Amino acid sequence: MxxxxxxxxxxxxGSREAFEELFARYREPLYGFFRRRLESQERADDLTQxxxxxxxxxxxxxxxxxxxxxxxxxxxxxxxAAERRRERRSDPALQSDAVDSALDNSLWVRRALEKLDxxxxxxxxxxxxxxxxxSEVADLLRIPVNTVRSRLFRARMALKNxxxxxxxxxxxxxxx
Amino acid sequence: MNxxxxxxxxxxxYLDGELPVDRATLAAGHLEHCRGCQSLAADLQGVSRRLxxxxxxxxNQEIGAVVAAALKEPGxxxxxxxxxxxxxxxxxxxxxxxxxxxxxxxxxxxxxxxMQLAGDQISTLQAPARAxxxxxxxxxxxxxxxxxxxxxxxxxLTLTTNDFDKARSALEDILxxxxxxxGQLNVNAPPSAGRTLDATLRIPANxxxxxxxxxxxLGRVEAESQTGEEVTAQYVDLEARLSNARNTExxxxxxxxxxTGKLADVLAVEEAISRVRGEIxxxxxxxxxxxxxxxxxxxxVRLTEDYHAQxxxxxxxxxxxxxxxxxxxxxxxxxxxxxxxxxxxxxxPSLLIWAAVLFFPARFAYRKLRRT
Numbered sequence: 275m276x277x278x279x280x281x282x283x284x285x286x287x288g289s290r291e292a293f294e295e296l297f298a299r300y301r302e303p304l305y306g307f308f309r310r311r312l313e314s315q316e317r318a319d320d321l322t323q324x325x326x327x328x329x330x331x332x333x334x335x336x337x338x339x340x341x342x343x344x345x346x347x348x349x350x351x352x353x354x355a356a357e358r359r360r361e362r363r364s365d366p367a368l369q370s371d372a373v374d375s376a377l378d379n380s381l382w383v384r385r386a387l388e389k390l391d392x393x394x395x396x397x398x399x400x401x402x403x404x405x406x407x408x409s410e411v412a413d414l415l416r417i418p419v420n421t422v423r424s425r426l427f428r429a430r431m432a433l434k435n436x437x438x439x440x441x442x443x444x445x446x447x448x449x450x
Numbered sequence: 451m452n453x454x455x456x457x458x459x460x461x462x463x464y465l466d467g468e469l470p471v472d473r474a475t476l477a478a479g480h481l482e483h484c485r486g487c488q489s490l491a492a493d494l495q496g497v498s499r500r501l502x503x504x505x506x507x508x509x510n511q512e513i514g515a516v517v518a519a520a521l522k523e524p525g526x527x528x529x530x531x532x533x534x535x536x537x538x539x540x541x542x543x544x545x546x547x548x549x550x551x552x553x554x555x556x557x558x559x560x561x562x563x564x565m566q567l568a569g570d571q572i573s574t575l576q577a578p579a580r581a582x583x584x585x586x587x588x589x590x591x592x593x594x595x596x597x598x599x600x601x602x603x604x605x606x607l608t609l610t611t612n613d614f615d616k617a618r619s620a621l622e623d624i625l626x627x628x629x630x631x632x633g634q635l636n637v638n639a640p641p642s643a644g645r646t647l648d649a650t651l652r653i654p655a656n657x658x659x660x661x662x663x664x665x666x667x668l669g670r671v672e673a674e675s676q677t678g679e680e681v682t683a684q685y686v687d688l689e690a691r692l693s694n695a696r697n698t699e700x701x702x703x704x705x706x707x708x709x710t711g712k713l714a715d716v717l718a719v720e721e722a723i724s725r726v727r728g729e730i731x732x733x734x735x736x737x738x739x740x741x742x743x744x745x746x747x748x749x750x751v752r753l754t755e756d757y758h759a760q761x762x763x764x765x766x767x768x769x770x771x772x773x774x775x776x777x778x779x780x781x782x783x784x785x786x787x788x789x790x791x792x793x794x795x796x797x798x799p800s801l802l803i804w805a806a807v808l809f810f811p812a813r814f815a816y817r818k819l820r821r822t
Contacts, residue, residue, distance in 0.1 A: 305508070327520055330517075408463070434496070
């Protein structure tokens with residue numbers, strides 16, 4: 275299998291097939307990245323699309339010093355930050371579908387994640403869902419690897435406590 | 451007193467495949483018998499399992515169409531937010547098309563070299579431990595992808611020639627001209643048959659066609675065969691294993707340099723380094739052999755001389771015949787004498803005994819006959 279980096283270089287050289295292969299590889303992971311961080315499925319679709327369009331626009335700027343995976347999630351993180359800024363400025367009603375989409379099997383996981391400190395939650399999600407290594411997470415968030423490790427540990431231990439079966443408390447939380 | 455040789459965070463890093471080899475070995479050993487750490491590991495793994503319960507639906511397939519349109523069709527309609535997407539599509543398509551034209555015209559010549567460099571650079575990037583082997587293979591595959599497929603070729607030629615000596619010297623000339631060399635060569639000259647030459651030749655793969663064509667002209671081709679074995683996967687796998695072994699060796703060396711623990715630990719690391727070094731050398735030898743097999747065609751040539759039986763019609767001279775007769779007479783005389791001596795030596799003792807035994811009865815019988 276050709277590596278992502280070689281595909282990116284092929285795309286820089288003008289190969290559309292190379293980009294299509296990259297698109298096929300990262301379409302679902304990037305969508306998952308946005309979908310787990312945004313309430314709106316539509317916005318997750320949009321931002322996935324915009325990530326790839328940004329790659330097309332910035333083709334010439336890509337340097338094979340970093341992994342394509344890190345490069346893509348770096349773009350995705352920037353788009354996500356911009357989206358969150360926009361959401362804060364916009365009508366709060368946009369976030370109303372959060373309750374509806376939370377009524378599924380992952381309810382407890384989502385609630386537990388929401389209780390985490392944002393910086394720890396981001397590290398945990400990048401590690402667990404995006405399967406990034408400690409050093410890749412450190413590169414993306416521009417923090418030391420040891421910080422990634424300690425925050426990840428804290429996040430996991432906290433999450434373990436939040437995920438402990440506490441039916442009465444969770445029921446109360448669901449009502450609110 | 452702390453009974454755990456590794457910290458909890460290190461245990462987590464071990465489960466994530468993020469711990470250096472020496473610490474990972476320590477963690478694995480400790481985890482086998484420490485109930486507390488087993489419990490912590492189970493908790494951490496349980497958290498990961500629970501997180502995996504949150505699965506998301508698949509992405510809307512329409513975005514593929516929009517992205518494809520951005521690549522090739524500026525007029526493609528976006529799925530939603532038309533004005534914004536139109537702008538993206540036009541801008542991206544324009545950038546893409548212009549970029550492709552410029553890049554393809556300017557960089558086409560240097561592309562191959564760039565790809566090779568990329569392969570080297572990629573292999574040095576930091577990668578998660580669990581994906582390191584796969585990444586090495588990918589990087590090498592990528593580098594190889596842009597060069598030709600690796601094929602180890604062998605060929606066999608059986609030729610018959612009227613002029614054996616001339617064919618042999620021509621064969622050596624061809625070999626020299628194409629920068630080849632002889633792997634093995636045997637010449638046989640049986641008394642009642644033509645001479646034969648069996649040779650295993652190594653010829654640079656890029657000159658194989660010309661060389662084979664020239665060798666075929668040395669005589670009548672009785673048999674010819676060619677085979678090719680693709681060894682790209684074998685080579686890539688070997689390179690990946692070699693790369694991993696080198697990384698391991700480097701990390702072990704760093705561990706040894708920084709280590710201040712027990713002597714037994716130091717010896718264990720040294721033993722590991724020695725083992726890895728042996729593996730590296732073995733793999734390097736395999737790689738060299740494989741590369742030689744690819745870069746040089748193995749050509750087995752069997753050259754046979756047409757045999758012509760010799761007929762001598764001229765009679766021998768008289769002097770020669772006399773000389774031969776004298777020699778034959780001398781040989782016959784010597785042989786006769788030797789035969790008599792051998793007979794006497796062999797049967798003489800027995801004859802003497804019988805003569806002694808029979809002498810007196812014979813004399814008695816003879817005298818009695820004379821009296822009558």
